[in-house]
Amino acid sequence: MSRHSEINDLLPFYLTGELGLEQSREVEEHLAACPQCQDSLALWKAIARPVRGAGAPPTPPAGLVSRSLAVARARRKPPLLPHWMAILRTQIPLVRREIWPASAAIMALGYLLALIAQNTGVIQLVAPLVAAACVALLYGPENDPAEELVLTTPTSPVQILLARLVLVFGYNLILACGASLGLSSFISLGALTAVIQSWLAPMTFLSACAVLLSLNLGSLNAIFITYMAWIGQFIAVKWIQSPELTGVYAPGEVAYLLQRYAAFWASSPLLFGLSAAILAVAFWSLRFQGARNTSLSS
Ligand SMILES: [Zn+2]
Structure with missing residues (x-):
């Protein structure tokens, strides 16, 4: 060459x-x-x-990149309200179906008893119990036949529990308010406020406890413990007010403890504050809930 x-x-x-x-x-x-x-x-x-000209990267139309980024960002963060409305809508059929008619029936029964006995204490007793039982049945493998499916959706467990809590607690809140307002035929407006106050904070607190307990001890244990706590309050008050009814006179220390217990349930700010703290722990414990279920099923 x-x-x-x-x-x-x-x-x-x-x-x-x-x-x-x-x-x-x-x-x-x-x-x-x-x-x-x-x-x-x-x-x-x-x-x-x-x-070279053919191999050169095509020049995009002006502003294309920023427009695409804006679309992608909008997709990633949907507007908050419609997003949550959609989550709430999808959770309604996933909550145990019997919750809705059962709590309505029990609240109606409580209302009738209160009306017949002319005693607002019935609503005070029943409202927190119904709400606690309902929220204890909100979440977890025993209440979610489709849980594995639920966990694969882009909605996080926290969002699911929060949505269900809002739905079911809100529903019970409306029922209890309706029953209390229905009592206004025989009580004054001032007494009505007192009736709502008598169940509102305990209902919130018991529900928060029921959520936390159901996630960690199961629904039935959660219902049992919260019921004992709330019914114990009524026994304590009765005991303090009229020991002759119970037939047992409490010794000094016991009477003091009963008084403290009754006072605890009567303190709304304390109960609301504790509810917030307990719910925070409940949502935090959800992280481990998922891991536990996965390890159980594998
Ligand atoms: Zn040459």
Whole structure:
């Protein structure tokens, strides 16, 4: 192979800068003295121009990138209210179906008893119990036949529990308010406020406890413990007010403890504060809930 044809073969590589320093210098030296290779190089350059043009990345229309990013961001963060309305809607059929008619029936029964006995204490007793039982049945494998399916949806367990809690607690709140307002035929407006106060904070607190306990001890244990706590309050109050009814006179220390217990349930700010703290722990414990279920099923 002659020096000329050797160099001629190297010209395309020379043009694209793929030759080493030594070879490039050789090509340049030969080029300076060989008009034929100069022509070849000119030809290669002419070919390279349109090829390079075709290989160049397409220039996007102005503003395309920022517009695409805006769309992607909007998709990632949907507007808060419609997003939550959608979650609430999807959770309604996933909550245990019997919760809705059962709590309505029990509250109606409580209302009738209160009306017949002309005693607002019935609503005070029943409202927290119904709400606690309902929220104890909200979440977890025993209450969610489709739990594995639920866990694969993009809605997080926290969002699911929160949505169900809002739905069911809100429903019970409306029922209890309705029953209390229905009592206004035989009590004054002031007494009505007192009736609502008598069950509102305990209902919130018992429900928060029921959520936390159901996640960690199961629904039935949660219902049992919260019922004992709330019914104990009524026994304590009765005991303090009229020991002759119970037939047992409490010794000093016991009477003091009973008084403290009754006072605890009567302190709304304390109960609301504790409810918030307990719910926070409940939602936090959900993280481990998921891990536990996965390890159980695997
Ligand atoms: Zn040449």
